[in-house]
Amino acid sequence: MSVAFSESAARFARDTAGHGVTVDHGELPQAEFVDRDGDVWVAAGLTRRGVLLLSCPNPQDPRDAGEGESWAWTVREVQSAFGPLMARTAVAA
Numbered sequence: 001m002s003v004a005f006s007e008s009a010a011r012f013a014r015d016t017a018g019h020g021v022t023v024d025h026g027e028l029p030q031a032e033f034v035d036r037d038g039d040v041w042v043a044a045g046l047t048r049r050g051v052l053l054l055s056c057p058n059p060q061d062p063r064d065a066g067e068g069e070s071w072a073w074t075v076r077e078v079q080s081a082f083g084p085l086m087a088r089t090a091v092a093a
Contacts, residue, residue: 028052033075035082039064044072054078 028043033054035041044055053072059065079085 031087033078033085033087035078035085037061037082039082041073041078041082041085047074051075 028045029052030043033041035056037060039056039059041054041056044053046052052075054075055069055072056064073081075085
């Protein structure tokens with residue numbers, strides 16, 4: 001599988017970084033987000049106010065994994081702590 005960066009996914013990441021995100025009709029974006037350390041963040045749900053939540057289910061450093069499910073962060077929290085974020089979409093080779 002190769003990775004392609006789509007313009008719309010990149011625009012989504014740029015437009016949502018630093019503020020809450022409202023996703024229409026409860027649909028979550030299919031894009032993955034890669035932080036500065038190369039960890040991949042995926043859509044994990046929405047807050048009651050419609051803010052996109054991301055989780056990092058498989059961090060590269062095993063010490064970051066902890067125990068149990070991955071904790072969900074808002075896009076703003078991820079951008080602030082681990083940014084810059086780069087959106088990517090998976091494309092079958």
